[in-house]
Amino acid sequence: xxxxxxxAITGLGLGALYFLVxxxxxxIYGLMHVLNFAHGSFLTxxxxxxxxxxxxxxxxxxxxxxxxxxxxxxxxxxxxxxxxLLLIRPLYERHIEQVLVTVGLSLATVALFEGIWGSDPRFxxxxxxxxxxxxIAGARIPNDRFVVxxxxxxxxxxxxxxxxxxxxGMIIRAGVENRAMVTALGIDVRKSFTLVFTLGGAxxxxxxxxxxxxxxxxxxxxxxxxxxxxxxxTVIGGxxxxxxxxxxxxxxxxxxxxxxxxxxxxxxxxxVLALAAVLLVRPTGLMGxxx
Amino acid sequence: xxxxxxxxxxxxxxxxxxxxxxxxxxxxLAVERGSMIGIIxxxxxxxxxxxxxxxxxxxxxxxxxxxxxxDVTGLSVPHRARAGLGRTFQTSSLFPELSLLENxxxxxxxxxxGSLSIVKFPRRGDAATRAAYEHLAEVGLAxxxxxxxxxxxxxxxxxxxxxxxxxxxxxxxxxxxxxAGVGSGDVAGLSAIIGSLHRDQGRTVLMVEHHMDVxxxxxxKVAVLHFGTLLxxxxxxxxxxxxxxxxxYLGTNA
Numbered sequence: 094x095x096x097x098x099x100x101a102i103t104g105l106g107l108g109a110l111y112f113l114v115x116x117x118x119x120x121i122y123g124l125m126h127v128l129n130f131a132h133g134s135f136l137t138x139x140x141x142x143x144x145x146x147x148x149x150x151x152x153x154x155x156x157x158x159x160x161x162x163x164x165x166x167x168x169x170x171x172x173x174x175x176x177x178l179l180l181i182r183p184l185y186e187r188h189i190e191q192v193l194v195t196v197g198l199s200l201a202t203v204a205l206f207e208g209i210w211g212s213d214p215r216f217x218x219x220x221x222x223x224x225x226x227x228x229i230a231g232a233r234i235p236n237d238r239f240v241v242x243x244x245x246x247x248x249x250x251x252x253x254x255x256x257x258x259x260x261x262g263m264i265i266r267a268g269v270e271n272r273a274m275v276t277a278l279g280i281d282v283r284k285s286f287t288l289v290f291t292l293g294g295a296x297x298x299x300x301x302x303x304x305x306x307x308x309x310x311x312x313x314x315x316x317x318x319x320x321x322x323x324x325x326x327t328v329i330g331g332x333x334x335x336x337x338x339x340x341x342x343x344x345x346x347x348x349x350x351x352x353x354x355x356x357x358x359x360x361x362x363x364x365v366l367a368l369a370a371v372l373l374v375r376p377t378g379l380m381g382x383x384x
Numbered sequence: 385x386x387x388x389x390x391x392x393x394x395x396x397x398x399x400x401x402x403x404x405x406x407x408x409x410x411x412x413l414a415v416e417r418g419s420m421i422g423i424i425x426x427x428x429x430x431x432x433x434x435x436x437x438x439x440x441x442x443x444x445x446x447x448x449x450x451x452x453x454x455d456v457t458g459l460s461v462p463h464r465a466r467a468g469l470g471r472t473f474q475t476s477s478l479f480p481e482l483s484l485l486e487n488x489x490x491x492x493x494x495x496x497x498g499s500l501s502i503v504k505f506p507r508r509g510d511a512a513t514r515a516a517y518e519h520l521a522e523v524g525l526a527x528x529x530x531x532x533x534x535x536x537x538x539x540x541x542x543x544x545x546x547x548x549x550x551x552x553x554x555x556x557x558x559x560x561x562x563x564a565g566v567g568s569g570d571v572a573g574l575s576a577i578i579g580s581l582h583r584d585q586g587r588t589v590l591m592v593e594h595h596m597d598v599x600x601x602x603x604x605k606v607a608v609l610h611f612g613t614l615l616x617x618x619x620x621x622x623x624x625x626x627x628x629x630x631x632x633y634l635g636t637n638a
Contacts, residue, residue, distance in 0.1 A: 260493060263482070263486055263489070263490055264490065266479070266481065266482060266486075267479045267482060267486075267487075267490055270479040270480060270481055270482070271476065271477070271478065271479055273441070273473065274473065274476075274477045274478070274479070275490070276461045276462050276465070277439060277461060277462075277465055277470070277471050277473075277477070278462075278465055278470075278490060278491050278494055278548070278552050279462045279463075279465030279466040279494045279495070279552065280462055280465075280490075280494055281460075281462045282462075
């Protein structure tokens with residue numbers, strides 16, 4: 094029983110990280126039809142700069158931890174906005190070139206990060222409570238899991254509120270469904286492209302800081318390794334669907350954790366099987382729009 | 385030479401050539417303000433393409449488009465929309481996951497000005513929401529404002545499209561097969577709504593439609609397209625009596 098609880102909560106924590114990356118990917122694809130391969134770099138940069146700032150303040154203090162999350166989100170948002178304005182926008186409506194540019198950016202930034210910080214992981218510290226455990230149903234759960242889950246849940250609620258209740262949120266939801274008509278109504282959707290990139294970048298940067306606490310280190314490959322699973326999550330959840338991304342994040346991470354434990358470390362393999370199964374049975378994903 | 389201001393829309397010498405193919409060839413149309421024009425022609429005649437050229441989705445290789453006397457050939461789709469051009473699409477002009485109210489409100493908030501601030505929350509009672517309710521009422525859908533648009537019947541979807549158009553307050557409206565897929569029971573109601581668009585509110589309407597009987601009863605003039613050229617542009621009676629038109633129609637069995 095305690096093993097199941099531990100696996101479930103750890104899986105939820107991992108799912109929370111996937112969601113922070115996948116939410117942006119899904120919205121960006123849904124609205125702009127761009128698969129953003131540079132999304133992992135937003136995460137990695139957020140993690141590194143967040144850690145540097147926390148280290149300056151005092152990495153073991155709650156203040157340092159809180160500021161590092163803010164910095165991670167802000168850096169992710171800023172770099173994402175610049176990416177959209179400088180690289181994606183000039184290639185408007187040229188989807189293949191846009192995707193290639195993001196692939197190039199991700200390769201170049203990983204090399205840049207390795208040049209600056211080296212390719213070895215840097216082990217980080219946080220407030221002492223994060224490294225302690227709390228007992229639930231006999232299982233000792235590391236406290237950082239709860240923080241990751243809570244922050245991702247808050248991010249999900251914030252994005253949903255934004256999409257449901259603000260004017261831009263309405264334009265984004267409408268644009269995901271029928272971009273031609275949004276334009277025909279006289280709305281320049283390109284403004285919402287920048288906004289969606291910025292939002293997605295903020296979530297990814299925040300995810301970077303949390304991932305560094307979840308895994309205990311930062312490294313230039315941190316973003317790339319999470320990005321692969323985030324893409325899988327995005328496809329399983331249905332490209333363009335935020336709730337789909339949230340549901341799929343949790344399902345994928347749980348499946349991965351349990352398969353790793355009970356099926357001798359085959360978690361990644363099982364995920365790819367699940368992806369194939371979803372694509373065969375329901376090609377638009379769990380909550381994707383009907384094709 | 386500026387066209388007289390009574391023209392709501394003028395298309396001058398529009399040609400579209402893609403590779404070796406001629407999609408549209410030397411189309412001239414002068415549409416007077418407040419008139420209703422039907423565009424007919426067999427499949428592939430270029431009707432939807434002409435709409436795409438007028439609304440800005442497709443850039444013509446020759447010719448110009450004038451909206452209320454202004455040359456809009458170089459303007460983008462949203463620019464033309466804000467200059468008073470509204471359109472529906474053949475497939476769907478709706479947002480199926482959004483509620484009826486949101487569908488209409490989206491259009492209303494563009495035309496009612498109202499800043500598109502990121503943080504500004506649309507309030508229940510603001511001008512755009514009130515306008516959205518009014519337009520839903522005009523097409524008889526106000527009681528279902530909170531239902532998602534995807535669940536509506538074909539006929540009701542077409543009515544909602546009209547409400548969306550009304551909310552964006554266009555002067556010139558392009559309707560691409562507004563009655564496609566509509567059950568026979570809904571045709572009368574829908575054609576009445578389309579008729580009132582134009583007669584009661586003085587809007588200029590161009591409509592592509594295959595329901596010939598409905599179309600001919602509604603419009604002032606008919607434009608006949610055939611393989612990308614304009615065969616005729618005149619009153620329904622004259623056009624239908626035209627031997628060239630009869631030939632083109634009977635020949636292709638449309």
